[in-house]
Amino acid sequence: xxxxxxxxxxxxxxxxxxxxxxxxxxxxxxxxxxxxxxxxxxxxxxxxxxxxxxxxxxxxxxxxxxxxxxxxxxxxxxxxxxxxxxxxxxxxxxxxxxxxxxxxxxxxxxxxxxxxxxxxxxxxxxxxxxxxxxxxxxxxxxxxxxxxxxxxxxxxxxxxxxxxxxxxxxxxxxxxxxxxxxxxxxxxxxxxxxxxxxxxxxxxxxxxxxxxxxxxxxxxxxxxxxxxxxxxxxxxxxxxxxxxxxxxxxxxxxxxxxxxxxxxxxxxxxxxxxxxxxxxxxxxxxxxxxxxxxxxxxxxxxxxxxxxxxxxxxxxxxxxxxxxxxxxxxxxxxxxxxxxxxx
Amino acid sequence: xxxxxxxxxxxxxxxxxxxxxxxxxxxxxxxxxxxxxxxxxxxxxxxxxxxxxxxxxxxxxxxxxxxxxxxxxxxxxxxxxxxxxxxxxxxxxxxxxxxxxxxxxxxxxxxxxxxxxxxxxxxxxxxxxxxxxxxxxxxxxxxxxxxxxxxxxxxxxxxxxxxxxxxxxxxxxxxxxxxxxxxxxxxxxxxxxxxxxxxxxxxxxxxxxxxxxxxxxxxxxxxxxxxxxxxxxxxxxxxxxxxxxxxxxxxxxxxxxxxxxxxxxxxxxxxxxxxxxxxxxxxxxxxxxxxx
Numbered sequence: 086x087x088x089x090x091x092x093x094x095x096x097x098x099x100x101x102x103x104x105x106x107x108x109x110x111x112x113x114x115x116x117x118x119x120x121x122x123x124x125x126x127x128x129x130x131x132x133x134x135x136x137x138x139x140x141x142x143x144x145x146x147x148x149x150x151x152x153x154x155x156x157x158x159x160x161x162x163x164x165x166x167x168x169x170x171x172x173x174x175x176x177x178x179x180x181x182x183x184x185x186x187x188x189x190x191x192x193x194x195x196x197x198x199x200x201x202x203x204x205x206x207x208x209x210x211x212x213x214x215x216x217x218x219x220x221x222x223x224x225x226x227x228x229x230x231x232x233x234x235x236x237x238x239x240x241x242x243x244x245x246x247x248x249x250x251x252x253x254x255x256x257x258x259x260x261x262x263x264x265x266x267x268x269x270x271x272x273x274x275x276x277x278x279x280x281x282x283x284x285x286x287x288x289x290x291x292x293x294x295x296x297x298x299x300x301x302x303x304x305x306x307x308x309x310x311x312x313x314x315x316x317x318x319x320x321x322x323x324x325x326x327x328x329x330x331x332x333x334x335x336x337x338x339x340x341x342x343x344x345x346x347x348x349x350x351x352x353x354x355x356x357x358x359x360x361x362x363x364x365x366x367x368x369x370x371x372x373x374x375x376x377x378x379x380x381x382x383x384x385x386x387x388x389x390x391x392x393x394x395x396x397x398x399x400x401x402x403x404x405x406x407x408x409x410x411x412x413x414x415x416x417x418x419x420x421x422x423x424x425x426x427x428x
Numbered sequence: 429x430x431x432x433x434x435x436x437x438x439x440x441x442x443x444x445x446x447x448x449x450x451x452x453x454x455x456x457x458x459x460x461x462x463x464x465x466x467x468x469x470x471x472x473x474x475x476x477x478x479x480x481x482x483x484x485x486x487x488x489x490x491x492x493x494x495x496x497x498x499x500x501x502x503x504x505x506x507x508x509x510x511x512x513x514x515x516x517x518x519x520x521x522x523x524x525x526x527x528x529x530x531x532x533x534x535x536x537x538x539x540x541x542x543x544x545x546x547x548x549x550x551x552x553x554x555x556x557x558x559x560x561x562x563x564x565x566x567x568x569x570x571x572x573x574x575x576x577x578x579x580x581x582x583x584x585x586x587x588x589x590x591x592x593x594x595x596x597x598x599x600x601x602x603x604x605x606x607x608x609x610x611x612x613x614x615x616x617x618x619x620x621x622x623x624x625x626x627x628x629x630x631x632x633x634x635x636x637x638x639x640x641x642x643x644x645x646x647x648x649x650x651x652x653x654x655x656x657x658x659x660x661x662x663x664x665x666x667x668x669x670x671x672x673x674x675x676x677x678x679x680x681x682x683x684x685x686x687x688x689x690x691x692x693x694x695x696x697x698x699x700x701x702x703x704x705x706x707x708x709x710x711x712x713x714x715x716x717x718x719x720x
Contacts (some may be wrong), residue, residue, distance in 0.1 A: 153520065157519070159523045204706075205702060205705050205706055208705060211460075211462065211519050211523065212461070212462025212464065212523050213462065213657075215462065215527075216462065216464070216654060216657040217705070219650075219654060220654055220658065220698050220701060220702070223654065223698055224698045224699070224702070227691075227695045228695070230691075231695075339650060342527075343527070343531050346524060346527060346528075350524060354520075378539075379535040379538040379539040380535070380539060382534075383531075383532050383536055383539070385531065386528040386529065386531035386532035386535070389525075389528040389531075390510070390525045390528040390532075393514070393517070393525050394513050394514065394521070394525060397517060
């Protein structure tokens with residue numbers, strides 16, 4: 086739990102949240118986001134499309150990490166919401182809503198759908214939750230495949246985006262992805278700084294102990310699950326705009342979960358920065374090795390197992406633990422005269 | 429009469445699901461691990477049997493006699509190499525490692541055996557097509573009866589093993605309280621490894637019937653895992669005979685759904701699962717589990 090700064094003996098103890106390093110990091114990230122806004126006119130359509138793909142991965146990794154790293158919820162079914170975001174966009178667009186507005190509404194719709202879903206799947210724990218979410222993804226995919234106006238199981242494209250010139254379209258899609266990724270990262274960061282964030286970390290560490298000191302476990306998990314539904318829905322909508330064609334296996338496929346698990350495990354489960362690092366690494370690995378087909382996926386699985394068993398904190402978690410530096414001010418640092426401890 | 433037929437086929441299909449599910453249920457009951465590679469292990473069993481049949485042209489049943497001991501050993505090794513370490517690392521890690529294992533198995537199968545659909549139904553001979561014709565609409569496939577009887581035999585055997593034999597009692601004691609079991613001299617690591625070996629072998633046995641009844645491909649395991657899990661949940665966690673009931677309910681839901689429209693087959697099964705989860709009973713099941 087977050088402790089209020091100790092009032093007694095201010096000379097010996099000082100509780101810090103913002104340090105010089107975290108100010109610098111936050112400012113650098115802010116500057117990076119501002120710089121990223123200018124990518125489409127400066128670096129051209131190809132780079133913009135590549136960065137959009139990367140941003141989709143960043144969103145997914147951040148969302149999966151929010152679930153597993155802070156709520157202790159290992160989902161193998163987030164593709165349910167990726168698919169709803171993508172197909173929801175097509176559906177709303179067919180109803181006459183302009184494509185980009187449809188994407189935003191579809192993301193919100195995915196978040197809304199996560200509310201009733203959470204009442205079902207949050208009854209399950211651990212591995213039961215994992216497969217339960219997977220079943221939900223299958224159910225959504227089967228319902229979508231039944232709807233002929235959504236292309237049945239054979240796929241559909243978002244043709245209305247043709248009204249924009251290709252470079253304009255790519256720029257809009259990129260800005261949407263950048264805005265969404267920034268918004269979600271800030272949301273996760275802010276949630277972690279509140280009482281809810283402290284509750285979530287308590288749940289992750291020991292659910293029963295957290296419940297015993299009055300943490301509303303299910304409510305905290307539900308907030309995360311809905312946020313992750315919204316984020317994955319947005320990622321699905323952007324994925325559709327970036328590729329223009331979807332079918333049920335591509336958006337509702339369990340491979341998304343494999344990618345999310347890989348990115349978060351490698352980057353750092355339960356850290357704010359780790360998933361972003363993991364997404365960048367995964368993007369590079371994907372471009373470099375995807376031609377190896379099945380062996381590439383075998384490698385991904387093996388690396389994920391190795392990280393889970395031997396480096397469960399991931400690259401960023403290890404770095405933080407070894408350097409004892411905190412780049413983003415999520416927790417508190419307790420400074421004493423000589424040494425420093427985490428609070 | 430079509431409906432009666434659908435229900436009968438569903439009950440027989442339920443036998444297959446129960447066989448598929450009992451290993452998942454056993455591992456969960458003994459060590460609180462849900463093995464996300466369980467379905468893929470069943471498919472590995474099917475492929476190994478297919479390889480033996482392909483090379484020796486013996487019956488798949490005879491091939492299973494060769495393959496099942498291999499799977500027992502593989503299961504034992506799986507626990508010692510992967511699951512024991514995962515289990516000690518907390519509740520999340522076993523999920524992540526077994527999911528990684530599932531990805532590895534599917535893609536190795538894809539690389540080694542190509543994405544082609546395989547079956548050992550033809551090699552099994554007349555049994556695949558034989559059926560008792562009750563009347564015009566209702567015919568009972570012999571292989572379905574065989575699977576149901578094998579499932580009942582395996583579940584009954586596991587039940588007897590757990591209640592009447594010394595290693596079975598050790599397993600139950602370890603499941604109940606592994607620390608106390610250690611105090612009275614039970615090696616929990618070996619007990620867990622034995623449970624995994626049994627689970628892997630029963631999954632492979634289910635793989636045999638998967639290959640005889642229909643066909644399989646490298647990625648078939650995911651759906652088999654989901655079906656097995658649904659059977660376990662519908663039947664109520666922790667009870668072996670409940671798993672049989674759960675498998676039958678799932679099988680009947682699928683065949684009755686398919687009777688309405690072939691597209692509804694899978695959907696009907698999933699919806700029954702979600703309905704059980706949403707029912708007050710679903711809450712009780714999970715609550716009971718949480719207390720253990």
